[in-house]
Amino acid sequence: MNDTWHVPGYAEVDVLGTGGFGRVVLAKHEASGKMAAIKYLRAEFLADARIADGFRREAWLLSGVRSRHVVRLFDFVESPQGAALVMEAVPGVSLRALLVAENVLPPEAALAILKGSLLGLADAHAAGVVHRDYKPGNVLVSREGESKLVDFGLATLDGHNGLTAGSPAYMAPEQWAGHPGRPATDVYAATCVFYQCITGRRPFEADTSEQLRTLHGGAPVPLEAVPEAVRPLIARGMAKDPAWRPATADAFVTELEAVARKAYGKNWEKRGWKRLATSAAALTALTPLALLTAAGTAAAPVAAAGAGAGVTATGTGTGLTAVMAGKIAIAVAILGGLVAGGLVIFPPGDDDPPAPPAAAAALSVAVQTLSGRDPALPISHELQYPQVSGGPDAAVRQRINDVLRAPVDKRLKTVRDAVADPSTLERIREEGETPALRSSARVLRQTPGLLSVRYDHDLDSTVLGHTTWRFPEALSVDLTTGRVLGPQDVFRPEILTAAGMRTLTQRLTPHAKNGFCTVPTVTGAGDPERQVGMDAADRPGGGDHVPAATFGFTETGAEFEILWYELGCASAAGNETVALPYAELDDLLQPKFLTMLGKTAPAASSTPPPTSARPGAGTTYTNARFGFTTQVPPGYTASPSVPEDGEGMRFTNAALGATLTVWGTNNSGGLKPAEKLAQLVAAVEGNDGRVTFRSADADGYTASGYHGDGRIFYEHEASGAGSAAGLSWIYPAEHKTELDKPVTDTVKAFKPGDLSRPH
Known part of the structure; x- marks a missing residue:
């Protein structure tokens, strides 16, 4: 067996190309004088059962496809000396050659080419055949205004596995994964080629097959580079999930025609082919088949040379056609390539991706x-x-x-x-x-x-x-x-507690259109209703103390997407986006997450923004370390207050002479609430003050009265096994009337946080 073997009855005219597995020649059928393209398999590969079977499979599959948009198979010849596919030789150029000459095609022209080759795919799909290697080199553009599909060397039956192979620049995600071929796989590749036609570049470009695998599998299609009118068509054809693409090439043609008519008018196809005519004719005139016909030597016989691959007949000149064949990819693509890791990687120049940019670009969305x-x-x-x-x-x-x-x-x-x-x-x-x-x-x-x-x-x-x-x-x-x-990455640990979720609820409540709803209690004991909150642990089934809503972050704050019906409100309440500005949010967030947001993390003893900066409105303060929460009336400025082994904040209204202090401490001294109350009473009375109310139990103490200078005071501290938290008011008696409500509101709103552990 050697490569000098020729299909009997055909005289070789010219070598159109060679590849790793074989060569393609232009030949004349001696009996009829008709030209044919013959694809030979190299002799040494006949002994490789896998390659030889693949060659036979191509012939078998191609023989079952009848379409004017697919290059016809005339014969398959196999003998002990060799094997060959004898195919139709059509005057024309490959789409790859056209793109080399034109770089970018007008959308109508690209759509016309795409439609013709899709019709070829549709006929193949109707016969149960999936091409699996649609690329510019396998689309023939004829001078008569048609596009034809060639080379079924990697084709499989619909739904059957084949070699994980193809041209990486155009392979669908499922093809990379080695899944069975399906019509939607060809739709993806055809859409990639269409993208290249109208942009001058492939959708994804990289220097390795692994990088291309990742891009085709997950990267978005850069649609900003294509005309807006055809973006939906490309997005649909290149969907990552084959179930979201048109199921067949025929279905894709229907969508293509609808888009083309809407965008470019009813004569879009005629205009498209007209624009292609000049370029296609000029390039076709330089192909070996056209040159031979023009020289009047189409019927000239060729004698097989004993040691050569074929000698061109007198009058054509081996040099001229060989040079042109090297410059122009003509009718039949070459079945050649290097097998690497189960993936056929075609050699450079055969629609392989170019080198990537020098450096990877930053992430874009x-x-x-x-x-x-x-x-x-x-x-x-x-x-x-x-x-x-x-x-x-x-x-x-x-x-x-x-x-x-x-x-x-x-x-x-x-x-x-x-x-x-x-x-x-x-x-x-x-x-x-x-x-x-x-x-x-x-x-x-x-x-x-x-x-x-x-x-x-x-x-x-x-x-x-x-x-x-x-x-x-x-x-x-x-x-x-x-x-x-998740919440654990975003919020400080002390906020992911029952007290912390109450704090979040309190901060969100003023920003919700109608506040948080109330729902009837189950037992009927105590309050007949309770207010719903943001704590997911309060929902049926319980769970962690995390926000019972998804949330995202904007330039100005966080948006909580609250589904009221999931919190227990009436389903008619629907949903609402509740925005919380960073001024009321920063102290709840993890320092690392604030850095990710591009913000400066507050110090451990975080100081909330002065409430005087928000005239006419109060705010809520939550201590990040101890988790206690209080409501702050409008017009008060903040300053740190640092008790022993603790942390706190003082809010002052200079005009009223009023001070609200809140704190948290660890119970390092081991004093019980009654003992702390006794110390407070002794201090007040020791300075000529008077205590008018006092109370203490295992959970804390409360006291109120007058200091020696006549100012009113109120103090409450809640105590637990690990820590304590409290608040106190001091203000002049002459302002009692105007301060009664603010004091009452803050006392009712005060939440001590998690007292079960030290902080």
């Missing part, structure tokens, strides 16, 4: 839109989710994109599960409706270390018409690790 209909259920969907690209670490980028995609995947599954319920599905069909699922995504804040995102989910359906199907949610992602940031 783009919102992707996926739309379509469920193939099995009456559901339509239009879903947005952010995706990131760039950055130095492909694995981190993949994790980020996975978590950013997760909310819409979960939402789609929830609706699918609901509609799939037999009783629900029956009602939907009776109504004749198609529930329409929509999700919009919005980036709230991005810093070098953080991305915070909000999703708004909606559902148009009369059957599934309850308000609980429409809600917002938010999440924040650590851009250095790709991890979703």
